[in-house]
Amino acid sequence: MSIINDSLIPVIGVVTDIRIDTPDVKTFRVVTPDGKKAFDHKPGQCAMLSIPGVGEAMFSITSSPTNTEFMEFSIKKCGCLTQWLHAMEVGQQITIRGPYGNAFPVDTEFVGKDMLFIAGGIGLAPLRSVINYCRHYRDKYGKIDIVYGSRSMEDLVDYKEIIDEWVKDDGIDVHLTIDREQPEWTGHVGFVPNYVKELGFDTNKTAILCGPPIMIKFTLAGLQEIGFDKTQVYTTMELRMKCGIGKCGRCNIGSKYVCKDGPVFRCDQVDELPDEY
């Protein structure tokens, strides 16, 4: 008799740190019981987290692969499992399996490019991994611009890291915006797509767009208006997932499985998919 080893069987993860980002987003630090990173990953890849008996779901690994000590997940409370995850205390064990999906082409197409990161709300989660990867290998990339927006000041994920680290880096410009005026806010007010148009970037950049579908749609249109081609713009797709390995048949758009062929797609590749997402 032997034991079945299968990619559907997770390993144990321990939550060693919990950061409250916004009223409905927390960032969890996860390691194995012996204090190591559960597995290596590339920027843009995801993992399946679960609380046995509650459920299992896919989350972007928001920490950079260059962090060799632990993984982080920024999780928005929106349903059964995520509610449970939000109720966890430090020391709680969960299960984890992965990594899943393709990744951003950080070591190929992105090399030597000026980068424009655009995120809305929790959409910063997959981007943070790439941003910190680019910051770590700073010489490999050109100028970096980050446009990030949320509903309100309180809804900006990773605000502390952005203010304490990103804005202080040479060659990185961070452009924050919130949807509506707030007394304490001195920055820009307005929706991300309009802000991107206002900022009017050089069109020689590679853009990466993550956020709610509606934001992606209007921002992409805005980028095209100021002269970007779809082949310069990358995004991530999100569909319901169960297996993460292209077998349960749940996350396909036409013949592509988002869990395996995605979640990262170039916008001209998205155009080739049938309109069902």
Add this chain to the structure above:
Amino acid sequence: MRKISLDKLDQLFAEISSKSALYIPVDTAAGAKFEKYDGTKKMSDALNTVRSAKDFFFPQTENLVDFKVEGKTIEIKETVKEDEDFVVFGVRACDVKSFEILDRVFLADPVDNFYKNRRDHGIIVSMACTRPAETCFCQTFGIDATAPAGDIECHKTTDAVYLEAKTDKGAKLLKSLNALTEDADASAVEAQKAQTKEVFKKLPLAGLDASAFGDGKTNEFFNAPEWKTLSESCLGCGTCTFVCPTCQCYDIKDFNTGHEVKRFRCWDSCMYSDFTRMAHGNPRLTQVERFRQRFMHKLVYYPTNNEGIFGCVGCGRCMAKCPINMNIVKVMKKLGGNK
């Protein structure tokens, strides 16, 4: 090629089942189904089992792993492999072909080791067809029901069963049965094959052509207005997906027994409304999109990902079982016929 006379078939079953679990199709009140041979069961004469043979490798529910949750800690209890060989006797050509279609999903990297383990331990003894039904259209997909392959290929005539090994696994099993079987020449089998082929030519679906579909045809069919009319009365019951030998969608669900959590993998259906539902909406909002998904997957997406091989084997089960009499043949005729 070896043969055994029909009156000695029980001895053959007894011999096989003395060494490993043996499953044969038997007649039940609910139609033919595969059951474990117990020394008394008789092989069904029905053309095919109501449910497909995919259960042997991809069962309707299976326990993936168990968890013991105590306070903040979790203990993972891995599943133990079933490593006994088993023999499935009397699998028709369409179902044999369906294993190849499932293999391309479950054995693709990363391999599904639950499935692989069963494939490694399963021995398929196929059975050639002689009396195909009006709902059969395996020939549309290039399947020869008179040469069903498997590990051992069988042909049943009026007085004997002829057996021919097709793989090493099959050869080993067949050799172990030498005391019961005798050498045979292929003439009786060849004659029967030729006769059956004539029957196939006259089947109502003999002319059904799939060549309008296949690799790279997504854009051609995705927005066809016919999906709306075709799916109009679909109940979303999922019957077609459950009886289908090539449908592979699954769900992963936990069950708390009170002292542990059991994680199961169970069949799911793209015909169900909550299959793709998400917090910010559902990409397949109505039955039109779900219905389109099932047939596009078989006829276009699967071939696109698998060198043109179709994801349907023409077994006709969905034709026999759909409560509103909808099926893949109607879809093919309506969509392919208009091109």
